[in-house]
Amino acid sequence: MQMKFRLIASAAALVMLAGCSFSETIENVQGDIFEKTKFDDDTNYTEIQPLNSIDSENYTSNGVIRYGYDSLYTDSQRTCYDLIGTAAYKISENPGEDGFYAVGKVKIEDKSFTDRDMDLSIKAFTMDHPEVFWLTNRYTYGTAGNQSVIQLYSYVSGAECSKRISSLNNSINDIISGIPSDLNEYHLEKYIHNTLLAGCTYAKGVELAEDGWEEFTVYGALVNGSAVCEGYAHAMCLLLNKVGIDCYYVNGYGENAPHMWNVVNIGGDWYHLDATWDDNENAYFNYFNLSDDKVKEDHIIEASVDKLKNEDTLPEIYNLFLPKCSSESQNYFVIESTYIEDFGDSRDVMVSDLIEAAQNGDDMFTIRLNSAYNYEDAINVMFHEEPYYMFDYIEEANEQLDESHRMNNENLAIIMIANFNAIVVKLEYD
Secondary structure, three states: OOOEEEEEEEHHHOOOOOOOOOOOOOEEEEOOHHHHHOOOOOOOEEEOOOOOOOOOOOOOOOOOOOHHHHHOOOHHHHHHHHHHHHHOOEEEEEEOOOOOEEEOOEEEEOOOOOHHHHHHHHHHHHHHOOOOOOEEEEEEEEEEOOEEEEEEEEOOOHHHHHHHHHHHHHHHHHHHHOOOOOOOHHHHHHHHHHHHHHHOEEOOOOOOHHHOHHHHOHHHHHHHOEEOHHHHHHHHHHHHHHOOOOEEEEEEEEOOEEEEEEEEEEOOEEEEEOHHHHOOOOOOOOOEEEOHHHHOOOEEEOOEHHHOOOOOOOOOOOEOOOOOOOOOOOOHHHHHOEEEOOOOOOHHHHHHHHHHHHHHOOOEEEEEEOOOOOHHHHHHHHHHOOOOHHHHHHHHHHHOOOHHHOEOOOEEEEEEEHHHOEEEEEOOEO
16 A cells, blocks of 8 residues: 655755844944034924733733843943833934934933943843834934933834834734633733734845835734744734733844744743744744754854843844743643654544544644654654554544545645654645
């Protein structure tokens, strides 16, 4: 008997979306602001209103994100962070020569306040506030005596920004209001993950903010439906925190390119979550709640800022908050796979779960194998040499299903997830 079998992808070939450049890498230019402004600010700003407080009827928000703020270690850094929070909501209507719009100036009185302090304070604020999507990745500054003035910039005018905030409010409200009630943390995370991926497409060819700044933001991900890794990570962070799940960012490299993903706290343990690399037809949930060890198989995690306190300058890429991720209990394949302890003994549970999947109309069925099995040998006896266990399981399930739910047992396609001893079977129906 010869069974038909198609290998769609293996774990080694899953990632087609490599890294992406960071728009949030801070660029600063020391200029003659002090001479021009003498710290006075007579710009005609439009005062814009922040994102509405959107709370789910069924889930309680943890409130603001503070991991960036909590990584700051001087009073002046924290003061700068707070002042940015006020300045960001005042935007000029008239662009400068570079096309950017000035926002309110930030004034610090501390002669020891350095470029490094500015960079760290700005990064902490922008990463804690993904909803402030309009700030560019550059600033200018001037110093005199004990005083420093920092000029930040917006990509859009105040009036345009207000319109976009309204659009973002609507998009977030649509997602939050559509969440089913009574989901536990894992399934709440999964719902938001799937909703984001269903509504957003990876923006290929966008490497720098100049190529399309919105793609680096939560606005690009949730309103335009197009983003690079930074936009995916900001959207996951904002949405998860709004439904009470702690989430932040990890900066590093993937496929030798700068990359950003998330860490998420589920059930009291932290996990890595890479929504960008999951947004791939063949990736499925390969990067859903990984441990440090698992994510390091194809990601490089950069140092956290607490390891860099004695450095004179900050590297281009670093992390503000980096929890230890040691658990795998909430990993997708651990939670949702049908586990095969022994091919014979597991027959009943396999058939039962296949019947349930077919009755639900699922297009994917996930299996996790006993680690005692040689992975490749197990694939062989399941799919393309005797005794063809998987075909037998489906045949037995079909005997108990009505005609409208029977699975196609002639041509199976699979995705191999070797690092979790897992297999994803694509189900087709007669």
